[in-house]
Amino acid sequence: AQSVTQLGSHVSVSEGALVLLRCNYSSSVPPYLFWYVQYPNQGLQLLLKYTSAATLVKGINGFEAEFKKSETSFHLTKPSAHMSDAAEYFCAVRRQGAQKLVFGQGTRLTINP
Amino acid sequence: EAGVTQFPSHSVIEKGQTVTLRCDPISGHDNLYWYRRVMGKEIKFLLHFVKESKQDESGMPNNRFLAERTGGTYSTLKVQPAELEDSGVYFCASSLGQSPYEQYFGPGTRLTVT
Numbered sequence: 166a167q168s169v170t171q172l173g174s175h176v177s178v179s180e181g182a183l184v185l186l187r188c189n190y191s192s193s194v195p196p197y198l199f200w201y202v203q204y205p206n207q208g209l210q211l212l213l214k215y216t217s218a219a220t221l222v223k224g225i226n227g228f229e230a231e232f233k234k235s236e237t238s239f240h241l242t243k244p245s246a247h248m249s250d251a252a253e254y255f256c257a258v259r260r261q262g263a264q265k266l267v268f269g270q271g272t273r274l275t276i277n278p
Numbered sequence: 279e280a281g282v283t284q285f286p287s288h289s290v291i292e293k294g295q296t297v298t299l300r301c302d303p304i305s306g307h308d309n310l311y312w313y314r315r316v317m318g319k320e321i322k323f324l325l326h327f328v329k330e331s332k333q334d335e336s337g338m339p340n341n342r343f344l345a346e347r348t349g350g351t352y353s354t355l356k357v358q359p360a361e362l363e364d365s366g367v368y369f370c371a372s373s374l375g376q377s378p379y380e381q382y383f384g385p386g387t388r389l390t391v392t
Contacts, residue, residue, distance in 0.1 A: 197377070208369070208383040208384045208385040216378050257321075264309070264326050264333065265336075266313075267323070268321040268322070
């Protein structure tokens with residue numbers, strides 16, 4: 166069965182600092198990989214997705230993620246944090262051909278002024 | 279274009295009562311999904327509709343949960359009778375087609391069972 170591990174349920178960075186949110190997955194075959202963000206009182210919004218094309222994926226709001234098969238990782242980064250990035254971030258996988266998403270436990274990102 | 283909407287946004291009920299959650303997908307989206315996040319845990323898949331048919335209900339926790347999608351438009355998720363462990367946030371998502379189409383999520387319904 167597929168699983169997703171997000172290291173760190175809470176991450177705190179200073180405004181302007183690098184954001185790094187970690188995601189590792191377990192799958193025998195490289196799946197589709199996603200990062201979602203949930204702002205307060207809103208639904209989950211897709212930040213970016215990997216679907217077996219380029220390994221470095223650029224998303225919205227300056228975020229990007231790199232698929233590393235050898236490390237089974239899909240970490241999310243942003244060079245310079247902004248106050249508006251404060252939210253909860255979810256890594257998810259979907260087996261090729263399957264429909265359901267399998268989520269990690271989420272990482273709440275706090276930005277310090 | 280309106281997004282996925284869910285009603286109510288919050289519901290507080292007592293153990294043993296019945297609650298019905300509603301999801302209106304994006305117009306034209308044949309695929310509708312229900313997910314649930316129990317406090318402190320990951321978001322978990324419950325089931326998937328294609329139009330009015332249940333394609334996959336492998337995530338439904340037990341027979342106290344009943345999902346319907348009459349006419350292939352909106353969907354309801356009924357919990358009867360509710361138990362304390364049913365508390366959590368219930369998300370609905372819809373997609374135009376199946377994988378790799380993106381799933382668009384609603385804001386969720388926060389259910390509290392006391």
